[in-house]
Amino acid sequence: MDDLLPEWVAVEVAAEEDYAGRLLPEEAAGLSERAVASRRREFTAGRVCARRALGRLGVHGLAVPTSPGRAPVWPEGTTGSITHTAGYCAAAVALRSDVRAVGIDAERRTILPGNVRGSICLPEELAWCAERPGEDWWPAVHFSAKEVIYKLWSPIVGTWLDFLHARLTIDVAAREWEARILPGKLAESPPGTPAVFRGRFHVAPDLVRSAGYVTDSELRA
Ligand SMILES: CC(C)(COP(=O)(O)OP(=O)(O)OC[C@H]1O[C@@H](n2cnc3c(N)ncnc32)[C@H](O)[C@@H]1OP(=O)(O)O)[C@@H](O)C(=O)NCCC(=O)NCCS
Numbered sequence: 001m002d003d004l005l006p007e008w009v010a011v012e013v014a015a016e017e018d019y020a021g022r023l024l025p026e027e028a029a030g031l032s033e034r035a036v037a038s039r040r041r042e043f044t045a046g047r048v049c050a051r052r053a054l055g056r057l058g059v060h061g062l063a064v065p066t067s068p069g070r071a072p073v074w075p076e077g078t079t080g081s082i083t084h085t086a087g088y089c090a091a092a093v094a095l096r097s098d099v100r101a102v103g104i105d106a107e108r109r110t111i112l113p114g115n116v117r118g119s120i121c122l123p124e125e126l127a128w129c130a131e132r133p134g135e136d137w138w139p140a141v142h143f144s145a146k147e148v149i150y151k152l153w154s155p156i157v158g159t160w161l162d163f164l165h166a167r168l169t170i171d172v173a174a175r176e177w178e179a180r181i182l183p184g185k186l187a188e189s190p191p192g193t194p195a196v197f198r199g200r201f202h203v204a205p206d207l208v209r210s211a212g213y214v215t216d217s218e219l220r221a
Pocket of ligand 1: 042046069071082083105106147148150152154161162163164166
């Protein structure tokens with residue numbers, strides 16, 4: 001994931017032993033007692049990676065609890081993001097002095113069914129994907145990028161953002177995406193809400209990854 005983010009973001013990708021790592025008590029409180037073993041393992045790997053990334057920024061021994069809205073609560077002066085999918089987990093953390101929010105996402109490269117594609121992609125995005133026959137991963141790239149957008153939007157704006165509230169354009173050669181929030185959604189959002197989100201993506205045979213960040217200077221006056 002560090003290939004998609006600037007060097008001042010500390011990125012940690014989980015190793016096998018991280019899935020059986022240790023949670024701090026404040027972190028364990030964010031995990032339901034009814035959580036199945038696979039959920040425990042991915043949650044644990046995410047927290048272990050998050051604390052290791054924080055350590056690289058000089059922040060040691062602090063927990064990353066869970067907010068009532070299920071987002072990670074980063075230690076004072078830091079921000080970050082966690083993602084996990086089958087066989088892959090990563091955390092990315094940065095100092096708030098460098099960035100307002102960081103978002104990362106990883107998804108298995110699956111062919112999304114038509115009804116799912118339609119709830120994630122706007123008609124013009126579906127048309128763009130349809131122009132690329134044989135490259136069946138583009139809806140998954142849209143999905144992954146839009147999950148990143150939500151992980152950036154949520155800590156900044158704090159409201160719900162639907163998949164169809166953002167229009168994505170993809171620069172295939174540069175492996176970059178840009179998303180514009182639709183005017184109607186922007187109009188009802190508080191001052192400071194970013195109108196545009198930018199990020200990078202990578203498509204591997206089995207995995208689609210996406211990441212982005214927002215600086216304080218990108219927030220609307
Ligand atoms: C929250 C959401 C983005 C997570 O994405 P996901 O692909 O399901 O799962 P990932 O493994 O990539 O990410 C899960 C992690 O996201 C983090 N997360 C959860 N809610 C979050 C929020 N509101 N803000 C930021 N991060 C959040 C958590 O760290 C979680 O892992 P954890 O529970 O182990 O701590 C997704 O479940 C969701 O609700 N999406 C709908 C909203 C959306 O994406 N809109 C698109 C706008 S264009």
